[in-house]
Amino acid sequence: MFNDGLRIFFCAVASVTLLIHGWLGAAVGSTRFYPVPRKVIEERLGMYKGDNQQREATLKQLFTQAGCDAQHLSEQVVRGSKVPNVVCVLPGSSDKVIIIGAHFDHVAKGDGVVDNWSGASLLPSLYEAIRKELRNHTYIFIGFTDEEKGEIGSRFYAQQMTKEQVAATEAMVNMDTLGLAPTEIWISHSDKHLINALVYLAKLMNSPISGEDVDKVGSSDSVQFSERKIPSITVHSLTQKAWDTQILHSSKDKLSEIRMDDYYQTYRLMAVYLAYLDQVAGGSAVSGH
Numbered sequence: 001m002f003n004d005g006l007r008i009f010f011c012a013v014a015s016v017t018l019l020i021h022g023w024l025g026a027a028v029g030s031t032r033f034y035p036v037p038r039k040v041i042e043e044r045l046g047m048y049k050g051d052n053q054q055r056e057a058t059l060k061q062l063f064t065q066a067g068c069d070a071q072h073l074s075e076q077v078v079r080g081s082k083v084p085n086v087v088c089v090l091p092g093s094s095d096k097v098i099i100i101g102a103h104f105d106h107v108a109k110g111d112g113v114v115d116n117w118s119g120a121s122l123l124p125s126l127y128e129a130i131r132k133e134l135r136n137h138t139y140i141f142i143g144f145t146d147e148e149k150g151e152i153g154s155r156f157y158a159q160q161m162t163k164e165q166v167a168a169t170e171a172m173v174n175m176d177t178l179g180l181a182p183t184e185i186w187i188s189h190s191d192k193h194l195i196n197a198l199v200y201l202a203k204l205m206n207s208p209i210s211g212e213d214v215d216k217v218g219s220s221d222s223v224q225f226s227e228r229k230i231p232s233i234t235v236h237s238l239t240q241k242a243w244d245t246q247i248l249h250s251s252k253d254k255l256s257e258i259r260m261d262d263y264y265q266t267y268r269l270m271a272v273y274l275a276y277l278d279q280v281a282g283g284s285a286v287s288g289h
Helices: 038-045 052-066 113-120 122-130 152-160 163-168 192-204 222-226 240-244 260-280
Strands: 006-010 016-020 030-033 073-076 085-090 097-103 138-144 169-175 183-185 209-211 232-236
Touching: 030 260, 038 113, 038 122, 038 260, 052 073, 052 085, 052 113, 052 122, 052 138, 085 122, 085 152, 097 113, 097 122, 097 152, 097 260, 113 122, 113 169, 122 138, 122 260, 138 152, 152 222, 163 169, 169 222, 169 260, 183 192, 183 260, 192 209, 192 232, 192 260, 222 232
Parallel strands: 097 138, 097 169, 169 232, 183 209
Antiparallel strands: 006 016, 016 030, 073 085, 085 138, 183 232
């Protein structure tokens, strides 16, 4: 039923053009994204070593490599934390905003690759995938500090937002614990319209996706934005099987646990998703009306 909805052309320069027409009666035009090669994704994932301060510095370095210059790359000092949030802004043609976040901190046990360098290290690569085209939305990529201590970084960021900034933010996309399996959505902590858009694209790309609520694990950074009535979605890979192996917060959290095929497929899906949201976030195409 989706054959006329999307055509994907793979170009020699590794760009991808999406021509999307007629989804739920809405013509959303065309857009482009430029995914980085899998080798780059794996190299950035492998740069997980060090304490949280070192990870913060590494994340800034990766954003710089991806093209986020000093004018648009900053640190946000966070009350109650010794380590700041990392913020990279990709200006758009309007004041409407899409936030993409992932925490870079980890607990003492294990290497914290799965939880959550897997999400944080994708932020610069997602920035790189969409930066070459002028977007309607301004994208704000945030590496959150101290999620493991009670979402301190995301809580501070969300609470510091003015009413005007909240009103201008049309979506918050959170990534936490990727690469253990194909893409999962935390349904109970995600906006239904954002879910519909991601599932729709995954089906068109033949990319596996399913819903897996992980409320038993705890909370995540998207909650702070949902509480301010910002439509949010959390993407992860923590299936019941993965949970039963007790990888999180243990010495088992190592690079070897990442399934690279699934991890790179999630990256490509998220790159398409961010480009697609630029066309439909805040509009009728997301809501399905």
